[in-house]
């Protein structure tokens with residue numbers, strides 16, 4: 001209520017001030033310039049403001065490049081990444097050059113040809129030659145950019161079967177990721193949301209023979225310099241698989257399978273040792289050290305030192321814990337990768353051990369059953 005009253009009082013004060021200024025204006029007499037048409041002084045002020053605005057724009061742009069340039073991503077860690085970065089650089093450089101020249105001229109002319117009582121505007125109807133030139137140049141440049149972009153796009157998006165890519169499924173759900181390796185046969189078993197039950201979190205079809213050697217994991221490991229083809233599935237809503245260091249992103253859509261393939265070229269270890277990452281880790285750790293001093297003073301647990309790892313993020317706002325939806329990616333040598341993969345249990349063995357665990361419970365109806373599968377079975381009985 002008090003706030004409401006304060007607002008009313010302030011509004012009334014503003015109205016009073018405005019009325020007083022009007023009375024003051026009227027009392028000035030007839031020699032003051034009350035005309036609504038701009039005079040030379042108005043035009044000069046506006047001309048200078050136009051010039052000042054474009055200078056401000058340039059200064060702030062240069063400052064931002066200087067100050068925030070360090071937030072650029074490091075060198076791309078995938079084979080197609082450099083193509084992608086070049087396309088981005090060419091487009092932005094072209095836009096920047098045109099923008100700097102045209103905006104500069106626009107504001108400079110607004111200042112130079114500002115209205116003056118003694119000046120008279122030249123009547124100039126049209127000029128076919130000029131119009132032709134300023135139409136044809138953007139047409140050629142834009143067409144070139146678009147064709148260049150289309151070629152890059154199809155280069156990146158078309159995964160050739162001849163490369164024999166490793167098939168990996170990425171499964172998104174609110175709010176985490178799972179990866180499924182296709183196993184020895186490099187073929188993923190069929191899956192459907194109806195089969196989701198107990199340990200079968202991804203709804204893999206148990207009756208499909210291709211599914212038995214699949215491996216479901218919580219951390220994505222990739223062998224360096226080997227093409228990978230990702231198949232994306234979503235359990236619930238729209239997600240987006242975003243790999244910033246590999247310059248890759250693909251929507252993950254419920255009810256359909258989308259795909260994206262790339263070849264990682266820099267291992268996690270090599271990236272960690274790069275100049276860019278050493279610098280970044282140092283500056284993050286310095287900040288964490290400062291923060292830890294505060295945390296320690298407050299008696300709260302301190303932060304661990306930061307060590308770089310590749311990660312997969314969700315890039316669609318998919319719910320309240322969306323920000324937390326990420327998965328660690330490890331790029332390593334082929335031997336290390338094979339060793340790691342061998343240690344992971346197959347889908348077949350997971351299901352088998354689960355069945356063994358729940359068998360005694362099924363036979364003995366008196367025992368408590370927490371498993372959803374077993375509960376469903378009992379209801380049917």
Ligand SMILES: [Cu+2]
Pocket residue numbers: 172238239240314315316317318322325
């Ligand atoms: Cu998501």
